[in-house]
Amino acid sequence: MANKRLKRQLLLRKLFNKRRLVILNEDTFEETFSLKLNLMNVFVVASVGAILIIFVTTYIIAFTPLREYIPGYASTKLKQEALEMAIKSDSLEKSVKINNAYIASIKKVLTGDLEYAKLNKDSIKALDVSEIDASGLTPTEKEKELREQVIKEDKYNVFETSKPKVSFVLFPPAQGSILQKYNVGNKHLAVTIALTNNTPIKAVAAGTIIFSDWTPSSGYVVIVRHKDDILSVYKNAASVTKKQGNTVKSGEVIALAGNANTLQNSGATLHFELWKDGFPIDPTQFINFN
Numbered sequence: 313m314a315n316k317r318l319k320r321q322l323l324l325r326k327l328f329n330k331r332r333l334v335i336l337n338e339d340t341f342e343e344t345f346s347l348k349l350n351l352m353n354v355f356v357v358a359s360v361g362a363i364l365i366i367f368v369t370t371y372i373i374a375f376t377p378l379r380e381y382i383p384g385y386a387s388t389k390l391k392q393e394a395l396e397m398a399i400k401s402d403s404l405e406k407s408v409k410i411n412n413a414y415i416a417s418i419k420k421v422l423t424g425d426l427e428y429a430k431l432n433k434d435s436i437k438a439l440d441v442s443e444i445d446a447s448g449l450t451p452t453e454k455e456k457e458l459r460e461q462v463i464k465e466d467k468y469n470v471f472e473t474s475k476p477k478v479s480f481v482l483f484p485p486a487q488g489s490i491l492q493k494y495n496v497g498n499k500h501l502a503v504t505i506a507l508t509n510n511t512p513i514k515a516v517a518a519g520t521i522i523f524s525d526w527t528p529s530s531g532y533v534v535i536v537r538h539k540d541d542i543l544s545v546y547k548n549a550a551s552v553t554k555k556q557g558n559t560v561k562s563g564e565v566i567a568l569a570g571n572a573n574t575l576q577n578s579g580a581t582l583h584f585e586l587w588k589d590g591f592p593i594d595p596t597q598f599i600n601f602n
Contacts, residue, residue: 331349519544543585550567
């Protein structure tokens with residue numbers, strides 16, 4: 313015990329013994345600087361300095377842009393730009409897929425080589441058959457009371473007006489006799505109507521013209537895009553009155569009937585097609601041409 317106590321006292325003396333740091337001029341041995349210190353002061357100053365260096369370094373790495381200059385750390389701006397580019401590329405990829413599908417549908421309209429789409433006569437839209445989970449559809453007592461209240465109000469409401477079952481009405485592009493009907497078996501995906509020369513051909517509904525030009529096989533062709541992704545196609549026209557990109561209203565003249573097809577010598581006819589989501593539709597289901 314005595315030896316340990318002596319060793320501890322010697323260590324404390326060494327730590328607290330006063331020493332002097334002297335800087336001398338090498339040529340004249342003149343004292344230029346001196347500093348009184350001991351080992352404990354040196355240890356404390358070194359420890360505090362190390363802690364400050366660690367704190368400053370941590371702060372720079374965590375909260376300042378200077379960490380970008382440290383090897384292994386990426387730039388915050390670069391990360392943000394990479395994220396934005398990833399989002400833009402994803403959006404661009406989706407847009408390209410949509411445009412490719414749209415261009416493919418236009419090609420199908422012009423070639424007419426595809427299968428028949430089964431549609432409901434009472435609706436312009438294709439039937440979407442899906443199984444409905446009946447669980448959780450049982451009405452509550454409040455819903456039953458509300459239904460009874462609504463039934464009573466409707467029963468004695470004199471001013472109630474009926475609403476149409478369809479929200480999209482198509483008008484005939486021209487009045488004339490049907491020379492050839494829509495026939496999927498013969499791949500005739502249109503209705504051919506006999507017209508006189510210079511008969512106005514009208515848009516069946518409001519929309520935007522996405523194609524208006526002359527083709528070798530079908531003369532002047534006009535394609536109008538309507539709402540709900542419906543396309544109306546007018547072929548074998550003698551001339552057009554609207555250009556690609558124009559918007560038209562229902563019944564607005566878009567072309568004139570005639571025979572501008574040099575490959576055929578038939579009279580003035582209108583080759584009218586109706587498409588929905590890339591599938592042909594029988595126009596006589598929705599339009600009366602007579």
